[in-house]
Amino acid sequence: MNRRRFLQSSALLAAAGSTARPVAAATPAWPGEDLRKLGYWDIHAHVGTPGPTPAKRMEALVRAADRVGVERICICMSPPWQNEPTPEQFRRSNDDVLAILKEWSARAFGFVYLNPQHTRASLDELERCVADGPMIGIKLWVGLHCNAPQLDPIVRRAAELDALILQHTWIKQRGKGNLPGESTPMDLAELSARHPGVPMVCGHTGGGDWALGIRAIRTRPELHADLGGGDPVYGEVEMAVRELGASRVLYGSDVHGRSFASQLGRVLGADISDADKKLILRENLRRLLQPALKRKGIKA
Amino acid sequence: MFLNTAAAAAVVSAGLRAAAPNAPAPAGAFIDTNVSLSHWAVRRSWVETPALLVGKLRGHGITSAWVGSFEGVLHSDIAGANERLATACARDGAGVLQPFGTINPTFPDWEDDLRRCHEVHRMRGLRLYPNYHGYTLDDARFRHLVELAARRGLLVQIALGIEDERSQNPGLTAAPVAAAPLADLLGGIRGARVMLLNAGSRVLGPVNPLLKRLVAAGVAFEIATLEGVAGIEVLLRANPAARLCFGSHTPYFYFESALLKLTESELTPAQRQALRSGHALAALAPA
Numbered sequence: 001m002n003r004r005r006f007l008q009s010s011a012l013l014a015a016a017g018s019t020a021r022p023v024a025a026a027t028p029a030w031p032g033e034d035l036r037k038l039g040y041w042d043i044h045a046h047v048g049t050p051g052p053t054p055a056k057r058m059e060a061l062v063r064a065a066d067r068v069g070v071e072r073i074c075i076c077m078s079p080p081w082q083n084e085p086t087p088e089q090f091r092r093s094n095d096d097v098l099a100i101l102k103e104w105s106a107r108a109f110g111f112v113y114l115n116p117q118h119t120r121a122s123l124d125e126l127e128r129c130v131a132d133g134p135m136i137g138i139k140l141w142v143g144l145h146c147n148a149p150q151l152d153p154i155v156r157r158a159a160e161l162d163a164l165i166l167q168h169t170w171i172k173q174r175g176k177g178n179l180p181g182e183s184t185p186m187d188l189a190e191l192s193a194r195h196p197g198v199p200m201v202c203g204h205t206g207g208g209d210w211a212l213g214i215r216a217i218r219t220r221p222e223l224h225a226d227l228g229g230g231d232p233v234y235g236e237v238e239m240a241v242r243e244l245g246a247s248r249v250l251y252g253s254d255v256h257g258r259s260f261a262s263q264l265g266r267v268l269g270a271d272i273s274d275a276d277k278k279l280i281l282r283e284n285l286r287r288l289l290q291p292a293l294k295r296k297g298i299k300a
Numbered sequence: 301m302f303l304n305t306a307a308a309a310a311v312v313s314a315g316l317r318a319a320a321p322n323a324p325a326p327a328g329a330f331i332d333t334n335v336s337l338s339h340w341a342v343r344r345s346w347v348e349t350p351a352l353l354v355g356k357l358r359g360h361g362i363t364s365a366w367v368g369s370f371e372g373v374l375h376s377d378i379a380g381a382n383e384r385l386a387t388a389c390a391r392d393g394a395g396v397l398q399p400f401g402t403i404n405p406t407f408p409d410w411e412d413d414l415r416r417c418h419e420v421h422r423m424r425g426l427r428l429y430p431n432y433h434g435y436t437l438d439d440a441r442f443r444h445l446v447e448l449a450a451r452r453g454l455l456v457q458i459a460l461g462i463e464d465e466r467s468q469n470p471g472l473t474a475a476p477v478a479a480a481p482l483a484d485l486l487g488g489i490r491g492a493r494v495m496l497l498n499a500g501s502r503v504l505g506p507v508n509p510l511l512k513r514l515v516a517a518g519v520a521f522e523i524a525t526l527e528g529v530a531g532i533e534v535l536l537r538a539n540p541a542a543r544l545c546f547g548s549h550t551p552y553f554y555f556e557s558a559l560l561k562l563t564e565s566e567l568t569p570a571q572r573q574a575l576r577s578g579h580a581l582a583a584l585a586p587a
Contacts, residue, residue, distance in 0.1 A: 049529050064530045068564050172466040208467020231464050231525070232557035234550075235344060256529045261564040265557030271346065 031268045038278060039071030040264065041285040043201055044166065044228045044252030047100060048079050054096040055103040061255065062107055068260045070253075072300065074285075075100060076111035076139035076166065083179060084143045087121035090114060094129050101134050105298075109289065110135035111166055115143035116150040117181075123157060130163050136292035137164040146183040147190035155195045162291035165200040166226070167191075171209035185216035185223075192220040199288055201250060204229040210236045214243050221248070224288065227280070228252030228263045237270035237280070246276035250285050329577035332357060332365040332558075333457070333522045334497045334547030335397075337388060338381075340370045340462065342469045347551045350392035356550075357396055360559055365397055366457070366580075368427035372402025373462070379413050386421035400425045400457060404433040405441035411448065418452045424584055425455035427497075429462070431474035438481040443489070450491040455583050458482075459497040461525075462552065479503055483513035495520040495583055498549060501527065506538035515542045520583045522547025523575070524558055532575070533565035543579040 042065075049064075051057035058075070065073060078096035082089050090113050097110045112129035114122035129135040138158055140146060146167050158165050169185045172178050185206045192200060205225040206213020210233075217223040225240045225248060240249045253263040267280050286300065293300055337353070339345045347353045357365050367389060371381035382401035389397040401417035403410055403426050417423040426449055428442075435442055437458070449456045460477040468474070479496060486492050496503065496519060503511055504526045514521075520543040528534060536542060548558035562575065 061529060063566075064564050067530075067566070068560055170466070173468070174470055177466060208464040230467070232554045233343065233463070234346060234552060234554055258527050259529060259531050259561060259564055261560035262527060262557040265560045266554045268560070269554040269556030 032274065035268065035274060035277060035281070036069060038069070038282050040069055040251060040281045041072040041074075042070050042228075042253050042255075042260070043074050043226050043250045043285050044203060045073045045075050045255050046077050046079075046257070047075050047096070048256035054078060054099040058100045058104050058108065062104065064255075065107075065260055068264055070260050070264070071107070071282075072109065072285075073107060074109045074111055074137060074166070074252075076137075077113045077141070083141070084117060084181065085113070085115050087115075087118050087125070090122075091125060091128075094125060094135075097135070098129065098133065105134065109137065111137035111139040111164075113139045113141070114154065116140065116146075116148065116154060117143050119150045119153060122154055126154065126157055126161070126163070130161050134296065135163075136289060136296060136298075137166060140165065140167045140183075142168060142179045142182040144181045145187050147187040151191055152194065155191065155198055155200075159195070159198045162295055164288055164292060165198070166203050167200060168203040169213060170204055170207040171212055172207070174209070174212075185213035188223060189216050189220050192217075192223050196222065198222055199224065201226050201252075201288075203252070204254070205236075205240070208233070211239060214240050218243050224248045224250050224284065226250050226252040227266065229254035229258060232262045232266040234266075237266055238272060241270075241272050241276055241280075246272065246279045247284055249276075249280045250288075251281045328361070329363050329581075330361045331546060331577045331580040332362050332548050332550070332555075333495065333545045333580050333583075334524050334549045335365040335367045336370050336550075336552065337367055337385060337397075338370045340552055341374060341472060342463075343552065345551045350388050350397060351394075353551065354392065354394045354396050356555060358394075360555065362396065363577075366400050366425060367393075367397045368400045368402060368457070368459075372404075372427065373429045373432045376407075378402050378404055378407065378410075379416060382413065382417055382421060382423075386423070399423050400427040400455075402427050402429065403445060404429075405439070405445045406433055406435055410441075410445075414445070414448055414452075414454075418454060423454070425457055425495075427457045427459065429459050430477045431461065436478065436481070437485065443485060446485070446489055446492050446494065450489055450493070453491070455493045455495060457495045457497050460503065461498045461500065476500065476502060479514060479519075480510055482519060483510070483517045486517040486519065493518075493520075493583055495522065495545070497522055497547060498525045500525040504531075504535060506535045511539060511542070515539055519543070520545055520579055523561055524549035524553060526561065530565045532561055532571075533567060536567070536571055543583065544575055545580045545583070546575050546577075 047057045049057045049060035078093045093113050101110045112135045167188050169183050185202050199222050201224045202217050203226045207230045253260045369381050369385040375381050385399045389399040401423050522545045524547045548555045
């Protein structure tokens with residue numbers, strides 16, 4: 001689907017200009033036209049929607065994305081969700097993402113799922129999916145705390161390949177409720193300090209305890225805050241922009257567990273400027289991905 | 301104070317007549333069933349005044365908002381919190397804010413709080429916070445509360461939570477309320493009307509057997525914590541009889557998060573109308 005067709009199919013545009021749904025007519029045009037036409041880029045998505053094949057599952061995801069104006073979706077991991085996958089398991093998960101990219105390369109960017117517990121196998125998978133394949137980023141989940149030394153060779157190779165790292169983080173009950181290998185933003189700040197200049201994304205930015213997560217990454221300019229995955233609690237976006245600057249903040253949904261809507265709503269409804277919203281909803285991620293896209297010859 | 305309260309009651313009453321039981325929904329009616337005033341203990345609210353809240357809601361087409369008070373969660377003087385809520389809605393609610401008073405059935409003489417909500421403040425519904433107030437839904441006092449509310453024709457809203465359990469301040473924790481006892485309880489109480497707020501994935505899973513039991517028992521729900529891709533569409537496909545209402549949990553949540561869910565899901569005009577106002581108005585109607 002090209003951009004023009006995307007815009008034509010956007011339900012947001014339809015809602016603003018059509019009278020086909022009279023019950024919605026009382027709602028004023030929202031968000032503003034500039035933001036509606038933007039075409040949002042989503043840093044954090046999983047294709048867990050139902051369907052007989054990975055590509056069909058993606059089709060269901062894209063249908064919903066179109067309705068709310070999400071244009072590009074960074075996808076990673078495929079069900080079943082495995083906290084500490086074996087190399088065979090993460091390769092299977094990545095095979096699904098590769099299958100999706102064959103049909104949906106105009107809408108999806110692939111992030112390779114690795115488990116640093118298996119460093120050698122992870123590096124091999126990085127070669128298969130990013131160096132020799134179509135993916136442009138890395139997803140690290142809860143296999144190992146990300147301040148562990150096993151991550152260093154992965155980060156070094158990622159930097160050589162211009163692959164953007166998305167590291168899950170959460171702070172549950174002030175860290176006491178985290179899974180054994182589940183990272184916090186504080187762990188990621190430690191990793192970042194060992195690899196200055198390598199951009200990374202702090203997945204969920206600590207989740208519900210985002211106020212601590214934002215503080216934890218504040219001093220590392222390479223770290224970017226992914227807003228997605230938690231409840232859309234008022235104040236997160238405003239604090240992230242205030243403490244990090246809008247250029248370090250990214251829209252992410254964490255679908256399919258979350259909706260596009262609840263996570264988009266927090267950005268669109270935030271008390272920040274439209275210029276900052278444009279950065280968060282599209283331009284920051286686009287900028288971060290440009291080196292990898294250029295390497296692959298992808299214009300976006 | 302009496303004059304203020306009396307005037308408040310008159311305005312509230314006038315506002316509610318617009319949403320009289322069994323009346324067809326006015327054209328463009330859009331009801332937010334899950335709104336709060338005052339500040340939640342661990343978060344700053346953008347609602348510095350009720351007028352700000354009304355402006356935001358009206359800007360998005362909301363014609364009526366059912367409003368509880370966060371003061372009711374932690375304050376012991378719940379009667380005072382309810383009075384302030386009623387006054388604020390009447391004075392500054394512009395006909396949009398409809399107060400739902402808090403009742404804590406573990407408090408002495410809570411029955412009089414309920415009476416005042418109905419007779420003095422002319423409220424049409426109540427809001428409960430069982431996990432913060434220290435009781436479960438199989439508690440005899442809760443059953444008695446639902447019975448008394450039913451006799452007065454009051455809708456009972458039960459907040460199953462306020463914030464994600466994983467992110468609660470260690471000094472202020474509360475596990476989500478278990479809704480399972482409701483399914484059997486409601487069948488035995490004539491005229492009982494109950495709506496769950498912030499039910500989340502523990503209840504609102506499309507194939508969750510508990511959801512099916514609660515739907516069969518006539519419980520209503522709202523969408524503030526309904527998640528998943530096209531979550532409303534998916535839930536209604538599996539549970540077409542679910543009485544799903546619009547609810548935002550604002551100002552704790554961004555209002556726009558709930559609003560966009562209506563766009564993400566593909567809904568029939570009838571489903572959309574039911575979500576925007578039909579089910580909410582039906583929840584207020586006598587059984």
